[in-house]
Amino acid sequence: MEAIKAYSVPLTAPKDLIEENFKLRKIALEEIFKHVKFSKVGKAHLRFNKSDRRELRDKLLKGWKFAKHYVDSVINSVIGLVKGWISLHNQGRAKSKPEITRKSVYIKTTLFSVRDGKIRITIEPRKRYLEVDLTKFNYLPKEYDSIGGLILQEDRLIVTFKRSVEQIEPKDYASFDVNLTNITGLINGRIVRFDLRELYHIHRVYEEKRRKIQKLAKTKPKTAKRLMQKYSKREKNRAKDIMHKITTSIAGELTSLKHGVILENLKFIKDNILNSCRELNRKLSKWNARIFQFMLEYKLKWFGLPVKFINPSNSSKTCPLCSGRLSAYEGRLTKCKNCGFVQDRDIVAVLNLRMWGSGVTPNGD
Numbered sequence: 058m059e060a061i062k063a064y065s066v067p068l069t070a071p072k073d074l075i076e077e078n079f080k081l082r083k084i085a086l087e088e089i090f091k092h093v094k095f096s097k098v099g100k101a102h103l104r105f106n107k108s109d110r111r112e113l114r115d116k117l118l119k120g121w122k123f124a125k126h127y128v129d130s131v132i133n134s135v136i137g138l139v140k141g142w143i144s145l146h147n148q149g150r151a152k153s154k155p156e157i158t159r160k161s162v163y164i165k166t167t168l169f170s171v172r173d174g175k176i177r178i179t180i181e182p183r184k185r186y187l188e189v190d191l192t193k194f195n196y197l198p199k200e201y202d203s204i205g206g207l208i209l210q211e212d213r214l215i216v217t218f219k220r221s222v223e224q225i226e227p228k229d230y231a232s233f234d235v236n237l238t239n240i241t242g243l244i245n246g247r248i249v250r251f252d253l254r255e256l257y258h259i260h261r262v263y264e265e266k267r268r269k270i271q272k273l274a275k276t277k278p279k280t281a282k283r284l285m286q287k288y289s290k291r292e293k294n295r296a297k298d299i300m301h302k303i304t305t306s307i308a309g310e311l312t313s314l315k316h317g318v319i320l321e322n323l324k325f326i327k328d329n330i331l332n333s334c335r336e337l338n339r340k341l342s343k344w345n346a347r348i349f350q351f352m353l354e355y356k357l358k359w360f361g362l363p364v365k366f367i368n369p370s371n372s373s374k375t376c377p378l379c380s381g382r383l384s385a386y387e388g389r390l391t392k393c394k395n396c397g398f399v400q401d402r403d404i405v406a407v408l409n410l411r412m413w414g415s416g417v418t419p420n421g422d
């Protein structure tokens with residue numbers, strides 16, 4: 058099994074490469090988009106063959122002083138972008154036209170070498186290189202097999218570490234339930250809780266900011282767009298920081314215990330969560346769950362620990378002792394109509410996930 062982890066390393070990227078690559082991608086998009094054909098019923102498809110590609114490549118290479126591989130990556134990534142847009146368009150979900158918004162440069166594995174923890178990236182062949190000493194950043198993984206394609210942005214380099222791991226047979230499983238304001242877990246027979254109120258507060262503050270910016274959009278659309286991007290990025294970074302801390306500490310504990318994890322399959326979550334609450338809370342809650350699961354999964358897989366996803370329907374409404382139906386009691390508490398068991402609904406959910414995920418019925422465990 059191959060495990061992957063991506064990290065960001067701060068640096069100042071060569072400005073000319075960043076700018077020229079950005080321009081190149083815009084030109085490539087314009088050119089490739091000319092090859093999108095529409096059928097009578099409005100369905101789009103891309104007709105871009107080998108000779109079209111060669112022609113575009115030659116055009117883009119004119120005056121290009123950097124390594125040629127950058128041009129190939131630009132063409133590939135723009136084709137991917139256009140295809141993604143086509144598929145959205147054909148589902149009726151596309152915006153007016155695809156756009157290049159991010160100034161990022163994809164660096165193929167053929168454009169760099171790694172020696173003694175140092176990455177050497179070719180900017181101009183045999184002339185100019187960018188060296189990044191990974192050993193200076195102690196948060197990066199020390200044990201890995203290889204480094205995959207890099208992404209260079211103005212102020213950072215995103216590095217993907219790869220490692221092949223053998224799946225460990227876990228001694229037990231932990232389970233987690235993610236809500237709007239907390240994460241509840243069952244680890245080694247113990248209930249653990251992580252407060253997400255700070256995260257909730259951040260989301261709220263930025264939601265308010267976005268609402269204000271939207272008003273600005275009518276008079277100053279460009280400023281509004283720029284501000285919107287800036288705040289969305291900040292919000293995501295702050296939220297991710299909080300989730301990173303939580304998932305890193307959980308992954309550390311589970312790794313030393315050699316426990317796998319059982320999570321709710323979010324595909325099933327639509328109708329069972331907070332349907333009485335407001336739409337925004339529902340979205341935030343799902344966002345929390347998605348980011349938490351994503352981070353915990355790759356952090357565990359790095360050590361070969363399994364992650365199971367199960368259908369969580371009724372997990373907070375079923376009695377973990379007798380499978381009877383639970384109904385609302387006081388606050389977050391629920392009570393079993395059958396046996397009188399009273400418990401917090403989040404704790405009920407993780408108990409059930411843990412049982413169902415390991416194929417145990419109430420009487421058996």
Ligand SMILES: [Zn+2]
Nearest residue numbers: 376379393396
């Ligand atoms: Zn019961």
